[in-house]
Each structure stands twice: as C-alpha cells, then as structure tokens.
Amino acid sequence: MSFKAILALEDGSIFYGEGFGEEKVDVGEIVFNTSMTGYQEIITDPSYKKQIITFTHPHIGNTGINDEDNESSKIHASGIVINEFCSKPSNWRSTKTLEEFLVEQNIIAISGINTRQLTSLLRDKGSMNCCIGSLSKISETEALEKAKDFSGLQGMDLAKVVSTDKDFIWNEGVWPNLNLATKEYPIVAYDFGIKTNILRLLSDHVGIVKVVNAKASFDEVMSYKPKGIFLSNGPGDPEPCTYAIENIKKFLEIKIPIFGICLGHQLLALAGGARTYKMKFGHHGANHPVQDIKTKEVFITSQNHGFAVDEESLPKNITSSHISLFDKSLQGIEFNDTPAFSFQGHPEASPGPQEIQKLFNKFKLMVEDYAKT
Numbered sequence: 001m002s003f004k005a006i007l008a009l010e011d012g013s014i015f016y017g018e019g020f021g022e023e024k025v026d027v028g029e030i031v032f033n034t035s036m037t038g039y040q041e042i043i044t045d046p047s048y049k050k051q052i053i054t055f056t057h058p059h060i061g062n063t064g065i066n067d068e069d070n071e072s073s074k075i076h077a078s079g080i081v082i083n084e085f086c087s088k089p090s091n092w093r094s095t096k097t098l099e100e101f102l103v104e105q106n107i108i109a110i111s112g113i114n115t116r117q118l119t120s121l122l123r124d125k126g127s128m129n130c131c132i133g134s135l136s137k138i139s140e141t142e143a144l145e146k147a148k149d150f151s152g153l154q155g156m157d158l159a160k161v162v163s164t165d166k167d168f169i170w171n172e173g174v175w176p177n178l179n180l181a182t183k184e185y186p187i188v189a190y191d192f193g194i195k196t197n198i199l200r201l202l203s204d205h206v207g208i209v210k211v212v213n214a215k216a217s218f219d220e221v222m223s224y225k226p227k228g229i230f231l232s233n234g235p236g237d238p239e240p241c242t243y244a245i246e247n248i249k250k251f252l253e254i255k256i257p258i259f260g261i262c263l264g265h266q267l268l269a270l271a272g273g274a275r276t277y278k279m280k281f282g283h284h285g286a287n288h289p290v291q292d293i294k295t296k297e298v299f300i301t302s303q304n305h306g307f308a309v310d311e312e313s314l315p316k317n318i319t320s321s322h323i324s325l326f327d328k329s330l331q332g333i334e335f336n337d338t339p340a341f342s343f344q345g346h347p348e349a350s351p352g353p354q355e356i357q358k359l360f361n362k363f364k365l366m367v368e369d370y371a372k373t
Contacts (some may be wrong), residue, residue: 003134005110007081008143010129010150013121017112020085021102025133025143027150028052028078031306032119034285038351039080039098043107044070046162046193047262047304048077049235050153052130053284056119061086064094065101068175071195071350075105076162076235079132081118085111108132126280127306153306154278158236159192159244159263163214170211173204183207185367188226190214190244192234192263197350202230205360206367215243218250228257228367231264233346238266238276238307245271252338257366259359260342262305268342269333275313279329282306283345286352289325290332290345298325301345302352308344309333339366 005019009030032054033042039060042053060082080102089097102109110132122128131138131146138146170189173179174197181203188210189202202209210224214234221229229251231244241263248271251258260268266276283303290301311320311330322332322343334341341363347356 003136005108005132005134006138006140006143007110007113008131008140008147010147011125012144014140014144015113015118017110019108019110019134020099021109022106023134023136024106024108025131025138025146026052026078026108027129027131027146029127029153029306030054030081030122030130031127031282031284032056032115032122034287035351036286038286040065040069041071041350043075043077043080044072045195045304046072046076047233047235049158049162049193050156051077051235052079052081052132053077054081054115054118054122056115058083058115059086060084061098062089063091064089065096065098066091066093067095068093071197075102075107077107079107080109081113081115081132082109082111083113083115085109108134122281127282154237155240156236157240159214159234159241162193162235164191164211165213167210167212167216170199170209171203172200174200179204181207185227185371186210186224187228187230187367188212188221188224189230190216190232190264192232192241192244192267194232194234195348195350197348198232198261201348201357201360205364214241218247221247226256227371228259228363230363231258231260231267231342233262233264233304235263237278238263238270241267252335252340255338257363257370258340259363259366261348262344262346265333265342265344266307266309268340269309269314269318272318272335273315274318275310276307277310279306279308283324283326286349288345290322290356291325292322293320299356300353301347301356302349303345305344339370
C-alpha cells in the first residue's frame with residue numbers, strides 16, 4: 001500500500017514521492033549506489049546502518065526477494081530511495097516482494113524520485129543528513145528539522161551496534177554448493193558488521209571460522225588458538241572503535257596473519273599508525289576500477305564506504321598496495337614487517353564482480369605458512 005512521502009535533506013532540498021514499505025519516519029546519511037543488480041544484498045549489508053540508500057538504477061524490485069541472498073539477518077539501511085518501483089516481480093527464486101520485505105523489517109522506502117537529480121546533488125555537495133517519512137506522520141518543516149538535527153556518521157561507532165551478541169562457528173561455503181569446510185586451519189573473524197558471503201569465502205578458502213563480537217579481547221581470541229585473524233566490514237566511523245584498534249595492535253605484535261576488508265582495512269591502518277578521513281560522498285557501487293600498484297593490473301570491484309585511509313599518513317612499515325582509479329584514494333595496504341594486509345573494497349562482491357576474490361587465497365597461503373611454525 002502506497003502513501004505520500006517526503007525526502008528532506010539538511011541543505012533544504014525537498015523531494016516528494018510515493019512511499020511504500022513501513023509508513024514511518026526515519027533519519028540517516030543519504031548516499032547513492034550505482035549497482036545495477038543486487039538490491040537485496042545491498043539493503044541487508046550491515047555497513048549501511050544509519051544510511052538511506054539512493055539507487056541510481058531506475059528499476060528496483062523486479063526480481064523480488066529470495067531466501068538465499070541476504071547478507072545479514074535483516075535490513076540495516078534506514079530507508080531506500082528509488083525512481084521506479086516494480087511491485088510485481090518476476091524471478092523463479094522470488095518468495096516475496098520488496099515491499100513485503102520492507103514491511104516485515106519495519107523499513108520505509110520512497111519511489112517516484114528523480115534519482116539523477118538527487119545523485120547529482122550528492123556528488124556536488126557530498127553525502128548529507130536526511131529525513132525520509134510519510135506525510136501523514138511528519139510535515140515538511142519537521143522533516144527538515146530532523147535532517148538538520150541528525151548528528152551524522154562522523155564520530156559514530158556503529159560496529160558495536162551491529163556486531164553479533166553471541167560468538168558462533170561458520171563452516172558453510174559459497175552458494176550454490178554451500179560445501180562444509182573440512183580444512184584444519186581455524187581462524188577468528190571479528191564481526192564489525194560482517195557480510196554472509198565473506199564468511200562463505202573464508203570457509204571455502206581457509207576453513208572453519210569462529211566469529212566473535214567486535215569487542216572480544218585479545219586474550220579471548222587467542223584462547224581459540226587461531227591461525228589467522230580476519231577484520232570484517234562494518235558501518236560508521238573507524239576512529240571511535242578504540243577497543244578494536246588496541247586489540248589489533250596486539251595481534252600485529254605477535255605477527256599472526258591478519259586480513260581486513262572495508263572497516264577492517266581502516267581499523268588495521270589505524271592500529272598501524274595511519275589516519276582516516278571522511279570522504280565527500282564515498283564509494284558505493286559495483287563498477288569501481290582499482291589498480292594493483294605493483295603489477296599495474298586493474299580490477300573492477302564492489303565498493304561501500306564513506307571513510308578512507310589517508311595514504312600520506314602511512315608509516316614506513318606499511319606499503320600502499322591498491323589505488324582507486326576514480327579518485328586515487330587508497331584501496332589497499334600491506335605491512336612490511338608482519339603478515340598483515342587489507343583491502344578497502346569488497347572482494348567478496350555480493351553484489352558485484354568477483355575479479356579480486358584472489359585476496360582470500362592470499363590470506364589462505366599466509367595462514368598455511370603460519371600453521372607450519
């Protein structure tokens with residue numbers, strides 16, 4: 001059931017459209033995603049916590065929702081913004097419509113928006129705080145006030161909010177085979193907002209994965225006798241996650257293999273002495289070219305981040321490994337004195353290209369070498 005809805009940005013911009021999903025009011029940082037497929041994976045990615053997603057692809061909802069493509073147990077985005085909503089999906093895997101899924105998850109969406117205009121605005125002015133809501137529950141003036149009152153993501157620690165409450169074991173491989181891990185190289189994965197396909201790829205490449213809370217201590221993790229440490233993706237600003245940074249420093253000291261993705265990449269860099277910064281509008285999409293600095297090879301990658309590592313702040317023992325060909329921002333680092341590396345983008349994709357999944361194999365080889373010592 002549709003309803004009249006409003007999208008209000010902190011700069012005073014107002015958009016009106018047809019609301020669907022849960023009839024409510026919410027706030028967040030509005031960003032745009034350029035992926036042409038995979039809206040289900042995108043909205044269930046925990047990295048979108050406290051964000052409102054604008055899809056640049058004009059049709060959303062065409063393939064419905066299935067039971068296999070969620071990247072977490074729920075929708076984490078505060079809302080979604082689209083041009084045209086397809087209420088009657090056509091796909092053999094679909095079990096419900098996007099609207100039914102949104103209602104189940106208590107999430108609001110708005111359609112009928114000129115997403116080209118909105119995206120151009122965000123590119124010019126940068127990501128902004130935003131209010132999305134039903135006009136039966138909020139006025140234009142109130143929506144603008146809510147957008148301006150939202151504190152924004154800078155300084156916000158959201159990793160501890162989305163992290164698992166209970167540690168668990170993961171041993172299921174990638175879809176569609178979902179093979180169970182048999183390798184004898186247990187690793188520990190810190191859940192700062194971990195995506196399901198990351199766990200599947202870790203299981204396929206390395207073995208059984210012990211997933212722990214974002215605040216799990218160094219001593220607790222080492223009691224599991226891991227052969228490697230994985231630092232997951234996640235939402236929010238990395239700098240307030242001091243509990244994680246201090247733990248990572250200890251792992252670096254004992255030279256255990258470490259692999260970080262997205263937020264995990266930023267946390268590893270901070271632990272190594274580098275700095276991070278808030279980007280103008282971030283990278284959100286599945287068509288981002290990234291270059292391996294050493295080999296000059298170019299990969300098309302999936303990206304989802306609003307913060308980045310300042311390359312100029314890297315200490316001498318950390319080397320830049322990858323760079324974005326869109327804006328030259330840092331995309332990967334390697335430590336020279338310990339087996340630790342990280343990547344800013346999403347090699348697990350979901351959605352997106354799989355060209356750089358070989359980073360999981362790199363971690364596998366590190367873990368196998370460490371297990372021999």
